[in-house]
Each structure stands twice: as C-alpha cells, then as structure tokens.
Amino acid sequence: IEQQFGSFADIPADAHFPVVSICSPTFAHAESCIQCLRVKPRVIFLEKPLALSVSDAENVIAACRQQQVSLVINYSRRWDAALNGIISAVQCREYGPLRKVVAHYTRGLLNNGSHMLDILLRLLGDMQVCYARVCGAGAGDDDPDIDAVLVNKAGIYVHLISTPAADFARFELQIQAADAEIRMLDGGFRWEIRRVEDHPQFAGYRKLGHAEPMAGQYWPVMELAVAEVIEMSGKDADYSSAMDALAGQRLYENI
DSSP: OOOOOSSGGGSOTTOOOSEEEEOOOGGGHHHHHHHHGGGOOSEEEEESSSOSSHHHHHHHHHHHHHTTOEEEEEOGGGGOHHHHHHHHHHHTTBTBSEEEEEEEEOSIIIIIHHHHHHHHHHHHOSEEEEEEEEEEOTTSTTSOEEEEEEEETTOOEEEEEEOOTTTOOOOEEEEEESSEEEEEEGGGTEEEEEEEEEOSSSTTOEEEOOOEEEEOOOTTHHHHHHHHHHHHTTSOOOOHHHHHHHHHHHHHHHO
C-alpha cells in the first residue's frame, strides 16, 4: 500500500481513487458513502447491509446516481457459483415445483441475517411478512434475532429461524421441492441433495433417498467479487446490486 492516511480528512483534496471499499460499521455506511464521493471513485464496494434504514439507503443510491458512481454491496454469496446454480435449477423446476423453504441464521437479522434475506429474495422474489417475533439479542439490542414466516406472490412460504449465537454459528438453507430436498450446509461450504424415490416397504409411498453430497463453491467468492469490482471501474455506472440490497432493506424493515 503506497499511501496510508490516519483519517479521511488527511486525504488530499485533489486525490482520486477508482475503487473505494467501505468496511465501516453499519451505522457509518451512509455517511461513509457520501463522504467518499469527494475522491471521485468509479465504484464503491460497500460492506453489507447498505445502511441502517431504507431512507438512508435511498439517499446513498441517489447520491451515487447523481455522480454516476457504481455501488456494489458485499453480499458475498452472489459470487457463489454453487448457490447460483441451485437458484437457477429451482426456478427452472429441475427438481419439480418449489414447495417450501426453511432458513437458519445467527447473529442478528440486520447484519448477518441480511445475507439470508438477499438469498431468499433472489430465490423467491418479493415477499410479505405473515409473522415475526424477536427471539434474542442477536448482535445487540439494535440488531436482534428475529424468527419470521414470509410468503411470496406464488404462495411459497419461508420459515426464517434464528439460532442463539452463544450455542453455535449457523447459516443454512433447506429448499423443499416436489422431487428433491436441497440443503446448503456450513454457510455454503457444503451442499447435499436427497431425491424422492419409491418407498421399498410401503406401496404407494414416496420418500427422500440418501443424501448425495454436492461441492460447495463459497471459498473463492471474495476473489471473484474483487475481480468484478475492478472490471466495473472501467464501465458505465451500475446500480443493480444496490437496488437488490435496497429490496432487502425494505424486507428487513417490514419484518
């Protein structure tokens, strides 16, 4: 690193950095984004979630649009090829019609849990909240663990379940379709699928077969994210990531 500064105020007024990565705490995201526009970046790579509130998130996106600065939110599993393949396969009904989704997370819904909300929105589209209950402190009083039941426009229900982080960390997804059950395990480092088969003992019944392991592809996501952000610095401004993150922020506030 050729240049280092103790604070943003120490950066020369005429400095220019094509890519800015913001890793500050969530409460500082909006201010950090607005502040860094002074150095005229082409791309801002922002740690999730986008902001503390929908209104702050909208202000950040508007400011970036005004200066034609791409805004990419670090929902790292967007660069997970295994997850992307499963989402595509489920949406194309390769495992039969989708029936239900169960999602487990820890350490607060706003910060860590927003990764899961982003995945669910990609899989199911817009969802309404049927039920929600605060279950624990999560990552603190301002980011509690929340259990919820959601439903999308097609009537597919999602059960969002928190686990106390003091017991163990968990970020897992169970996708139930008519012909198979697909599970993301260990945060995406492992996957398995159980396909439906005829029951050998009970005529007329079908059951889930033995779990077949599927390779996870979570490990290289940050390298892929960095490569994409650098490539975007040479292209026209893009706000698709920011708008998806805004949808997640709205869902969180509704919950």
